[in-house]
Amino acid sequence: MKSSSSRHRINRRVLLSGLAVLPTLYDVSAPAMAQTQSAPDGSLGSWNDGPAKQAILDFVRATTDQASSKFVPPEDRIATFDQDGTLWVEQPIYSQVVYCLDRVPAVVAKDPKLGNVEPFKTVLSGDREAIARLSLHDLEKILVVTLTGMPVDEFDAEAKKWLTTAKHGRWKRPYTDLIYQPMLEVMQYLRGNGFRTYIVTGGGQDFVRVYSDRTYGIPPEQVVGTAGGTKFGYSKDGTPFLTKEPKLLLNDDKAGKPEGIHLMIGRRPCAAFGNSDGDREMLEYTDTGSGARLMMLVLHDDAKREYAYGPAQNLPATKVGTFSQRLYDEAKKKNWTVISMKNDWKRIFAFET
Amino acid sequence: MKSSSSRHRINRRVLLSGLAVLPTLYDVSAPAMAQTQSAPDGSLGSWNDGPAKQAILDFVRATTDQASSKFVPPEDRIATFDQDGTLWVEQPIYSQVVYCLDRVPAVVAKDPKLGNVEPFKTVLSGDREAIARLSLHDLEKILVVTLTGMPVDEFDAEAKKWLTTAKHGRWKRPYTDLIYQPMLEVMQYLRGNGFRTYIVTGGGQDFVRVYSDRTYGIPPEQVVGTAGGTKFGYSKDGTPFLTKEPKLLLNDDKAGKPEGIHLMIGRRPCAAFGNSDGDREMLEYTDTGSGARLMMLVLHDDAKREYAYGPAQNLPATKVGTFSQRLYDEAKKKNWTVISMKNDWKRIFAFET
Numbered sequence: 272m273k274s275s276s277s278r279h280r281i282n283r284r285v286l287l288s289g290l291a292v293l294p295t296l297y298d299v300s301a302p303a304m305a306q307t308q309s310a311p312d313g314s315l316g317s318w319n320d321g322p323a324k325q326a327i328l329d330f331v332r333a334t335t336d337q338a339s340s341k342f343v344p345p346e347d348r349i350a351t352f353d354q355d356g357t358l359w360v361e362q363p364i365y366s367q368v369v370y371c372l373d374r375v376p377a378v379v380a381k382d383p384k385l386g387n388v389e390p391f392k393t394v395l396s397g398d399r400e401a402i403a404r405l406s407l408h409d410l411e412k413i414l415v416v417t418l419t420g421m422p423v424d425e426f427d428a429e430a431k432k433w434l435t436t437a438k439h440g441r442w443k444r445p446y447t448d449l450i451y452q453p454m455l456e457v458m459q460y461l462r463g464n465g466f467r468t469y470i471v472t473g474g475g476q477d478f479v480r481v482y483s484d485r486t487y488g489i490p491p492e493q494v495v496g497t498a499g500g501t502k503f504g505y506s507k508d509g510t511p512f513l514t515k516e517p518k519l520l521l522n523d524d525k526a527g528k529p530e531g532i533h534l535m536i537g538r539r540p541c542a543a544f545g546n547s548d549g550d551r552e553m554l555e556y557t558d559t560g561s562g563a564r565l566m567m568l569v570l571h572d573d574a575k576r577e578y579a580y581g582p583a584q585n586l587p588a589t590k591v592g593t594f595s596q597r598l599y600d601e602a603k604k605k606n607w608t609v610i611s612m613k614n615d616w617k618r619i620f621a622f623e624t
Numbered sequence: 625m626k627s628s629s630s631r632h633r634i635n636r637r638v639l640l641s642g643l644a645v646l647p648t649l650y651d652v653s654a655p656a657m658a659q660t661q662s663a664p665d666g667s668l669g670s671w672n673d674g675p676a677k678q679a680i681l682d683f684v685r686a687t688t689d690q691a692s693s694k695f696v697p698p699e700d701r702i703a704t705f706d707q708d709g710t711l712w713v714e715q716p717i718y719s720q721v722v723y724c725l726d727r728v729p730a731v732v733a734k735d736p737k738l739g740n741v742e743p744f745k746t747v748l749s750g751d752r753e754a755i756a757r758l759s760l761h762d763l764e765k766i767l768v769v770t771l772t773g774m775p776v777d778e779f780d781a782e783a784k785k786w787l788t789t790a791k792h793g794r795w796k797r798p799y800t801d802l803i804y805q806p807m808l809e810v811m812q813y814l815r816g817n818g819f820r821t822y823i824v825t826g827g828g829q830d831f832v833r834v835y836s837d838r839t840y841g842i843p844p845e846q847v848v849g850t851a852g853g854t855k856f857g858y859s860k861d862g863t864p865f866l867t868k869e870p871k872l873l874l875n876d877d878k879a880g881k882p883e884g885i886h887l888m889i890g891r892r893p894c895a896a897f898g899n900s901d902g903d904r905e906m907l908e909y910t911d912t913g914s915g916a917r918l919m920m921l922v923l924h925d926d927a928k929r930e931y932a933y934g935p936a937q938n939l940p941a942t943k944v945g946t947f948s949q950r951l952y953d954e955a956k957k958k959n960w961t962v963i964s965m966k967n968d969w970k971r972i973f974a975f976e977t
Contacts, residue, residue, distance in 0.1 A: 346843060423886060480890045486737035490699060491890030501886050503879035505903055511908045514884055520873050520887065532852050533776060533866050534873065537833045537844030537889060552856055555864045 272364075274310075314460045314616075318538060323615040326565060326608040327457060330542065331464050333563035341563035343541050343556045345465045350542035350565075351495075351532060351553060353460065353474035355478060356592040357546045357569050358487065360439065360449040362578045365591065367474050368410070369446075370433050372402065374417040377429075377546060385416070401508045418475060419499060419517040425516055430481040444622070447486045452623075453616045454544070461542070467541070471525035471532060473549055477515065495535040497523045529556035536555040545591045546571065566607035570594060573613040576623075665772060667813045667837050669970070672807040676968040679918060679961040680810060685829065686916035694916035698818040703895035703918075704848075704906060705952065707832060709900045709945040710922050713792065713802040713839065715931045717944065720827050721763070722799075723786050725755065727770040730782075737768070760827040771828060772852060772870040779868055797975065800839045805976075806969045807897070807922075811840060822893070824885060825849045825879035826902055830868065846889040849969065850876045877902045882909035899924065900945045901937050907960060916929035919960035923947060926966040931977075936962075 297601055316323040320618045333341040334348065341521065355361035379386040388621055390409035405413075416427070458468045470489055472479055475494030483489045499516040505511050508531050523531040538547040542565040543550070543557035554566040571578050571594070573584060580589035583599035602609055612619065671677040685695040687701060708714035728747040732739040738770040739748055742871065743762035746754050758766075771779070791804055811821045822844055825832055829849030836842045858864055876884040882905050896903070896910035899922040907919040924931050924947070925939060932944035936952035956963055965972065 424788055432717065465934075476887075476890075484699075492888070494890065501883045503882050503909070506836055511882070511905065511912055513909075529856050529864065529866060530854050533830075535845070537829075537847065545842060556856070556866075558862055 282309070288557070308461060314463065315453070315456050317456055319615055319617050323567070323608050323610045325461070326567070330563055330565040331460065335464050335543065336337060336561070339563070342561040347538060347541065348392050348461075348466040349469065349536060349540040350458075350461050350462075350466045350537050350543070351469045351471040351528075351540040351557070352454070353547070353553070354470050354474055354496075354527075356471070356571065357544050357550070358454050359446065360577065360590045362571075362580070362589070363440075365435075365474065366395045366439075366446040367478050369437065370430065371413050371417040373433060373437060374429065375413065378416050382416075391416075392584040395530050407457070415517045416476070419515045421515060423501060423513045423515060426477060427481055430478055431496070434482055440450070442620075446484055448622060449620065450567075452618055452621045455487065455621075457544070458489070462488070466542070467493065469493045469532075469536060471523065471528050471543075471553060473522075473527075475499075476521075476523070484604060495521075495523060495531045498531075499526075507525055526552045528553035532556070542564070543567075544569070545586070547594050548598050551598055551601070554602075558605060565600075567604070567610055568594065568602055568607060569610045569612065570599075572611055573616075573619070575613060635904040649760060649884045667816065668806070668809050670809055670972075672763045672968055672970050672976070674968050676961050678850040678919070679920070680813070683916055684717055684813065688817050689895065692913075692916070696915040700891060700894065700915070701814075701817075701819040701949050702822065702889060703811075703819045704822045704824040704881075704892050704893040704897070704910070706752075706881075706898040706900070706906070707809070707823050707849075707922065710809050710897050710903070711803055711823070712799065713926075715929065715933070716793075718827065719790075719792075719799040720831050722790065723783065724766050724770040726790060727782065728766065731769050732824070735769075746767075746889050768870045771831070773869045774868060776830070776854060776866045776868060779830060780834055783831055787835055795973075800835055801975060802973065803839060804922075804969070805971055805974045808840065811842070815841070820846060822846045822848060822885075822889060824876065824881050824896075824906060826875075826880075828852075828873075829876070842865070848874075848876060848884045850874060850880075851884075879905045881906035885909070894918070897922070899947060901948050901951050904951055904954070907936070907955075911958060911960070919950070919955070919958070920963055921947065921955055921960060922963045924953075924967065925964055926969075926972070929972050930965060 315324055315327065333339045334343040336342060352358055355365055366500055372394055375391055379391055379395060385391045390405050390412055391403060394413065421540070434445060434447060437446060438444055439446055442449060461468055468489055470483060470487065470493065471477060472495070474496050476494055476498040479496050480491035480494045483491060498521045500516040500520050501513040502516050502594050503511060521527060521531050521534065525548070528550065532553070539560045540557045541560060541562055543554050544567045546569040547556060558564055558566055570583060571580050571581060572584065572593070579586050580592065581594055582588045583594045583596055599609065628642050634939050644772040668677055668680065686692045689695060705711055708718055716871055726748055728744055732744055732748060738744045743758050746758060747766065787798060787800060791797055792799055792801060795802060814821055821839065822834060823832060823844055823846065825848070827849050829847055829851040832849050833844035833847045836847050843898065851874045853873050854866040854868040856864060856866055874880060875889065875915060878901070885906070892913045893910045894913060894915055895918040896907050896918045898907060903921070907921070911917055911919055924933050924937060925937065926932060926946070932939050933945065934947055935941045936947045936949055952962065
């Protein structure tokens, strides 16, 4: 049995502090309209009529109609959703990375010698530009000390507390407010039609499980993410507990997504939603099954209401959530649906109403 | 991030061919009867009235009665079941090991040079005594070539085919006929009361998932087992597929069971069923949660209808499914319920009627 050490490189996308959000200078022209209909119960209320909404309606009709040649039996109705940039805002920096940076002072308080060494010294300095320049290797050190080494219950409590107090710099709201209302409606609509919705994220599985149920209606057992090992042990009074270990079991990004789906679900999804090159393999894997399929990619082309980044369609490049021209071309070739946030979404956040 | 190589030792229990099944010379005396009642819908029909059946009924009543201080909300109603020796026969040798041995000729046909080297030469010889003497290291080699290196779909098809043709030496029936009817009834009874039932097995996750749904009514996503990695790739025509890799991600035995439960489910069970020392940590972990708890251990004390092995209560020792005196004592001390197959089960297999 060979070591899995080759997988141990943390493939997290890089810290990015000062993303210059330019006003979009280009218009994504509205695609030609097909005959569009509403969801029977109006459950896609935040979607504009158009090809993206229509693709969702067509897919649900085909999978649930027993007379359809593309009918999918209920047990195989699995839909998977990337999280960062697909279900909630990922700019200018992944929320979980903010969590890790915010935890550094508490970690240093417990282990003061860390405060004198890099990268912890830089994080404590509060110098945003210096923090933004930290290398992936530095970031890995920060992730290890803030995400591992503690009992599972202690981590859950810390993450929960942070989620109630931390706020996004632009909207001054908790991160869990920054979920995309149209995507929430898709998940609810699919569940209403017998689908089980899973999150399949490059983010930490334990982190996302802390809030997935109340934020998305997705229970912890339906969250697949980048996962580390735990170690079973006993406290002094003999109570068993699990400690989070710095040992990577699943790097749930790119090829790791279908691998993670096989490990954790054991079925091929028939619908998959993403927004970046990290989701390509998941969509390809989904596309290969039989019966009706739905592959969708969220394109961030709305700098006014959210962000605009690409480089698909010449949007500004970004270090977080890269949606390459190559992926865009593959989507067009394979008839995957690209969702234009600007054109397809009537509103983006629930608090906009 | 440290390597997970220390976990790479395959901890499978040893091949055992010639288990001398002695007639039991000792009687497990029937425990004192409490006031026993039937399941409201008669769904525990293969159980004799007694403390084991009563423990199940009491647990379900407490967890589902909102007026009970031990009420468990539906989302937390998780019950986990070991498989080998808990849900189906594990003697004289694990079914999956039989599968691996049976696959050796096909593997050698594809790669003839293997036929000239050990341990494959011995397996091909058909010499049962020599096969029984193979070391754990030999067994590991056999598992690697028969369980990994092929596309996931190919493995599924082979395992499915084997399950329809292979038969247990004693009963001359397919292995999936040798499931314990009383345990099937417990799973159905729990599901009828809002529980989700999971298999948590030291056996191979991919192997058990092939038949879990039609055999136990447990879908693949609710099977947690010893799991290897897969590798995403493309066929010549560009179709993506997963290949089973000889890389151990989760050794789902002993401490690996609660670790696997955390990884794959992310919730602590409130009921857990096992039959051997490999299930101890899972039962301890289950016992530690709040609300009503149910921990049960199947004791194989019925040599006439199945097998008798221990060494709990001075039953004959065995290399497969060791239920030690230490575990037996812990169960008694912690008020876990030991199920006597002889006394608690009216019938063992569905085909007995």
